[in-house]
Amino acid sequence: MLLDGLRDAGYGLIGPMRRDGAIVFDEIDGVADLPRGWTDEQEGGRYRLRERSDGAFFGFAHGPESLKRHLHVPHQELWRAERRDGGLDIVQVAPEAPRRAFIGARACDIHAVAIQDRVLTGGAYADPHYAARRRDVFIVAVNCGEPGGTCFCASMDAGPRATGGFDIALTELMDGGRHDLLLEPGSEAGRALLATLPAREASEADRKAAAAVTDTANRKMGRRLDAARAREMLSRVPEHPRWEEVADRCLSCGNCTQVCPTCFCTTEVDSSDLAVSTASRARQWDSCFTLDFSMLHGGPVRHSTRARYRQWMTHKLATWHEQFGTAGCVGCGRCITWCPVGIDITEETAAMTAREETP
Amino acid sequence: MRKPRLAVWKFASCDGCQLSLLDLEDELLAVADALDIAYFVEASRATAPGPYDLSLVEGSITTPHDAERIRAVRRKSRHLVTIGACATAGGIQALRNFADVREFAAAVYARPEYIDSLATSTPIAAHVPVDYELHGCPINKRQLLEVVSAFLAGRRPAVSSESVCMECKRRGNVCVMVAGGAACLGPVTHAGCGALCPACDRGCYGCYGPKETPNAPSLSHWLRGLGMDGRDLRRVYRTFNAGAEAFRQESDRHDG
Numbered sequence: 039m040l041l042d043g044l045r046d047a048g049y050g051l052i053g054p055m056r057r058d059g060a061i062v063f064d065e066i067d068g069v070a071d072l073p074r075g076w077t078d079e080q081e082g083g084r085y086r087l088r089e090r091s092d093g094a095f096f097g098f099a100h101g102p103e104s105l106k107r108h109l110h111v112p113h114q115e116l117w118r119a120e121r122r123d124g125g126l127d128i129v130q131v132a133p134e135a136p137r138r139a140f141i142g143a144r145a146c147d148i149h150a151v152a153i154q155d156r157v158l159t160g161g162a163y164a165d166p167h168y169a170a171r172r173r174d175v176f177i178v179a180v181n182c183g184e185p186g187g188t189c190f191c192a193s194m195d196a197g198p199r200a201t202g203g204f205d206i207a208l209t210e211l212m213d214g215g216r217h218d219l220l221l222e223p224g225s226e227a228g229r230a231l232l233a234t235l236p237a238r239e240a241s242e243a244d245r246k247a248a249a250a251v252t253d254t255a256n257r258k259m260g261r262r263l264d265a266a267r268a269r270e271m272l273s274r275v276p277e278h279p280r281w282e283e284v285a286d287r288c289l290s291c292g293n294c295t296q297v298c299p300t301c302f303c304t305t306e307v308d309s310s311d312l313a314v315s316t317a318s319r320a321r322q323w324d325s326c327f328t329l330d331f332s333m334l335h336g337g338p339v340r341h342s343t344r345a346r347y348r349q350w351m352t353h354k355l356a357t358w359h360e361q362f363g364t365a366g367c368v369g370c371g372r373c374i375t376w377c378p379v380g381i382d383i384t385e386e387t388a389a390m391t392a393r394e395e396t397p
Numbered sequence: 398m399r400k401p402r403l404a405v406w407k408f409a410s411c412d413g414c415q416l417s418l419l420d421l422e423d424e425l426l427a428v429a430d431a432l433d434i435a436y437f438v439e440a441s442r443a444t445a446p447g448p449y450d451l452s453l454v455e456g457s458i459t460t461p462h463d464a465e466r467i468r469a470v471r472r473k474s475r476h477l478v479t480i481g482a483c484a485t486a487g488g489i490q491a492l493r494n495f496a497d498v499r500e501f502a503a504a505v506y507a508r509p510e511y512i513d514s515l516a517t518s519t520p521i522a523a524h525v526p527v528d529y530e531l532h533g534c535p536i537n538k539r540q541l542l543e544v545v546s547a548f549l550a551g552r553r554p555a556v557s558s559e560s561v562c563m564e565c566k567r568r569g570n571v572c573v574m575v576a577g578g579a580a581c582l583g584p585v586t587h588a589g590c591g592a593l594c595p596a597c598d599r600g601c602y603g604c605y606g607p608k609e610t611p612n613a614p615s616l617s618h619w620l621r622g623l624g625m626d627g628r629d630l631r632r633v634y635r636t637f638n639a640g641a642e643a644f645r646q647e648s649d650r651h652d653g
C-alpha cells in the first residue's frame with residue numbers, strides 16, 4: 039500500500055531484490071519483488087543467501103549495492119564537442135533528475151548519502167549530476183533487525199536505527215508471532231503519505247518492540263571498531279609493519295572502494311571518433327587502488343600496494359575527518375564481505391592498535 | 398591531407414583479433430575513410446608496399462622465418478601496435494615454452510622433420526620495439542576502435558590496466574567468487590572485456606593477461622581455500638597468457 043502510494047505520487051521504486059545469488063538494490067515493481075523470506079550470511083570474502091522460515095520482508099543485511107549506484111552513477115558522460123564550420127561546438131550533458139523512492143535503505147546507507155552530499159555538493163562547486171539525481175528522492179528507511187556478520191555500524195555511530203535523513207522509517211515487528219510494520223515519518227512528505235494509509239496508531243508496546251529490534255541488532259553486530267582510537271592512531275603509524283603484511287594479501291583489485299557507499303572518486307575518460315570530428319568526456323568510478331589514480335608526470339605516486347591500502351584506510355578512518363568533518367566509513371562492512379580475499383578493516387585496525395601498544 | 402596508411406599483419410595466431418577489425422561493421426566505412434588500408438590480406442588480396450603509418454600486428458613469433466619477418470615489418474612501420482594475447486604474451490601456443498616442442502611435433506605430424514619451428518612462442522615485443530600493446534584473447538573490438546581513434550587524434554588510448562573487478566563492479570555484476578564460491582581470476586587480470594564472464598555467472602579466465610600490479614600468490618592462496626589444488630592452480634594461469642611473466646611465474650609455483 040505504501041509502495042502503491044509512492045508510485046501514484048510518481049516515484050520510480052528502487053528496492054532490495056534477489057538477483058544472481060545476492061540481494062541487490064534495483065528497480066522493483068512492488069512488494070512481490072522484495073526478497074521476502076530470504077536472509078544473507080556474510081563473512082570476509084564470503085556471501086551466501088539462505089531461506090528463512092518466518093517470511094520476513096527485510097530479514098537480511100545488505101548486498102553489494104547501496105544508493106551510490108543510483109545517485110553517484112558508475113558512468114556519466116559530461117560533455118561532447120563537435121567540430122562545425124571550422125569552430126567547435128561544446129554541448130554540456132544535461133543532468134538527469136528522476137523521481138525515485140528508495141525502499142529499505144539502512145541507517146548506514148542513509149549516513150553514507152549524507153556523507154556523499156557533503157563531499158559532492160557541500161563545497162563551492164557542487165556536482166550538478168549528483169545534485170539532480172539526489173533532489174527528488176524519497177527514502178523509506180528500514181530499522182535494521184538483521185545485521186550481517188561483517189557489520190559494525192554501531193561502532194561508527196551510523197546505525198542500526200535510522201535517526202534522520204529519511205521520509206519514512208519502517209520497523210518490521212515479528213515478536214510473539216505477529217507480523218506488523220511500524221511506520222514513522224521523518225519529513226513532511228513522509229507524514230503526508232502516511233496520512234493516506236489505512237493504518238492504526240502505534241501503541242506504546244509497538245514502540246517498545248521496535249526499540250527492541252534495533253537493540254538486538256546492536257548486540258548481534260558481527261564486528262566492532264574503536265573509531266576514536268583508530269583515528270588518533272592512524273596519523274602516527276605510516277611505517278607500521280602491518281601495512282606490509284596486509285599488502286601481501288591485498289590484490290589492489292579495487293572492490294572495497296567500489297562497494298563502499300561513501301567512496302566517491304572518479305576518473306575522466308576522453309574519447310574521440312575516427313574522423314576526429316567529435317569528442318566526449320565521461321567520468322566513471324575509479325579507485326585509489328588503481329595505478330592511474332595517483333599518476334602524475336613521471337609515474338604513480340602510490341606505486342606499492344602498501345601505500346595504496348594505507349591511503350585508503352587512513353582516509354576512511356582518520357583524514358576524512360579533517361577534510362569533511364566525519365569519518366569516511368559508516369561501518370556497513372561491504373568492503374569486508376566483497377573483498378575477494380576477505381581483508382577486514384576492523385581486523386587491521388585492531389591488529390595495528392594492539393601492536394602499537396606492545397611493539 | 399594524406400590519409401595515414403594502415404597495415405595488418407599476422408604471425409602465429411588464429412585470426413580472431415584481426416577479425417575484430419572486420420567485425421566493426423558499423424564503423425568499418427569510417428575506418429576506411431580515415432585510413433588508407435594498404436595491407437590487410439584477411440580483407441583484401443590487393444596489397445600496397447610500405448612504409449605504413451600504423452601497423453597492427455597479430456600473432457606470436459614461433460619460427461625463425463617469422464623472427465626475420467617481424468623485423469622487416471618493424472622497419473616499414475612508423476607505429477607498431479600489437480593486438481591480442483599471442484602478440485603481447487605468446488598466446489596459447491606459449492604452452493610449448495613449458496615443454497619440448499619436438500615431442501609435440503612428433504606426436505602431431507607424420508613427417509616432423511618438415512617442421513621448422515622455434516623452441517618457444519614469444520611476444521612481438523621480445524623481438525622488436527612495440528609502440529603500444531592491446532591485450533585480450535580476443536581483443537575487444539571497442540578497444541581496438543579506441544586505439545585506432547586515439548592514434549588518429551594523436552592522444553593516449555583510454556585503455557585501463559586496472560583489474561577486471563573494476564569493470565565488474567561498475568557493470569553491477571554480483572561477484573561470482575564472493576557470492577558463489579567460483580574461482581575467478583578477475584582480481585589479477587587486466588581489464589578490457591567489460592567483465593564478460595562474471596556477467597554470465599562464470600569466473601574470469603584471465604583472457605586479458607595480468608593487470609598492472611597483479612598479486613597472484615595471494616589470489617592462489619584464496620583459491621586453495623575454495624578447493625583448488627596445485628594442479629588446478631597451475632592450469633588456471635596456463636592458458637592464453639601462459640607466457641605473460643606474472644602468470645608464468647605463478648603457474649611455476651604450483652605442482653602439476
Ligand code: SF4
Pocket residue numbers: 294297298299300301354366367368369370371372373374383
Ligand atoms: S569503509 Fe567499508 S565498512 Fe566503511 S563504509 Fe566503506 S565499505 Fe562500509
Ligand code: SF4
Pocket residue numbers: 287288289290291292293294295327373376377378379380381
Ligand atoms: S582490500 Fe580487498 S577488495 Fe580492497 S583492493 Fe585489497 S584485495 Fe581488493
Ligand code: SF4
Pocket residue numbers: 293378561562563565566570571572573574575581582583584592595600601
Ligand atoms: S566476479 Fe571476479 S571479476 Fe567480478 S568482482 Fe568478483 S572476483 Fe572480481
